Amino acid sequence: MYEKEQPTRTPPLVDQAFAQLRRDVLGGTYGAGAKLKLDELQTAYGFSSSPLREALSRLAQEGLIRADERRGFRVAAISAADLADITRMRVMLDVQALRESIAHGDDAWEAAVVGAFHRLEKVEARLGDGPVVLDEGWTDLHTAYHMALISACPSERLRTWSASLFDQAERYRRYSARFRKTSRRKSNEHRKLMDATLRRDADTASALLEEHILSTERNVLAVLDQVEHRQQTG
Incomplete structure (x- = not known):
């Protein structure tokens, strides 16, 4: 008798936001030094501000983006x-x-x-x-x-x-x-x-x-x- 296939679990919103942002930062969708505005990201990805903020913080911890002096985020410079x-x-x-x-x-x-x-x-x-x-x-x-x-x-x-x-x-x-x-x-x-x-x-x-x-x-x-x-x- 075959085992019932388990349904695929959807990753949490934070993980989804992180994966999509990480992909686009690595791929150059957002150029080096580009400002990552929360309202624009919400429109682009369809996530609320909370998972996006967490995703941005995680990307900053990885060094792919930088926290701006005015509490925003920018893609890390290339040099x-x-x-x-x-x-x-x-x-x-x-x-x-x-x-x-x-x-x-x-x-x-x-x-x-x-x-x-x-x-x-x-x-x-x-x-x-x-x-x-x-x-x-x-x-x-x-x-x-x-x-x-x-x-x-x-x-x-x-x-x-x-x-x-x-x-x-x-x-x-x-x-x-x-x-x-x-x-x-x-x-x-x-x-x-x-x-x-x-x-x-x-x-x-x-x-x-x-x-x-x-x-x-x-x-x-x-x-x-x-x-x-x-x-x-x-």
Whole structure:
């Protein structure tokens, strides 16, 4: 006899508001420095002020938006200095989280890493070569892969901080992708990182992850320089 399928529960309004706002901030719907006005957000998303305020507070805690001096909110600015700070902290925290994950991971963790890589590789194979390649589906799978790598780290705080910094870096990746003429797939980098991780070669995996993070910074900085040059030359 088949079990009765349980009805799908709708996420709380705060979670819905947070997910939609987070998606649009990462995707560039609201540009860097843009004022997030509560009345306009209510019209755009159909939520009341209470869940929206809570969602904005959570996004501020993640560093994706900033609390305004007059008790409002703005999307966090984009700058080379901010990116450098995010990158420095990611190298410090993500590499340590990966080392601890390698030390504590079991067979189920290995399977989760392989599965996450496979799903990411499949979607990357379907990406076009145009400038807008980092869509929502890719972002979700890319995030899932990197979070799978560190998921066996026993420190919840370390995993949480790494995830928050990853999201902040993701905004820069999504921003820079809109200005690139060709896509920059990283399947080979992701595979090498996975292989070293599954071999439990912590030194090689750590070096690969650090370079992976630093290469993202270099790619984004190149785009930021191009955008600044265009603005200066009109």
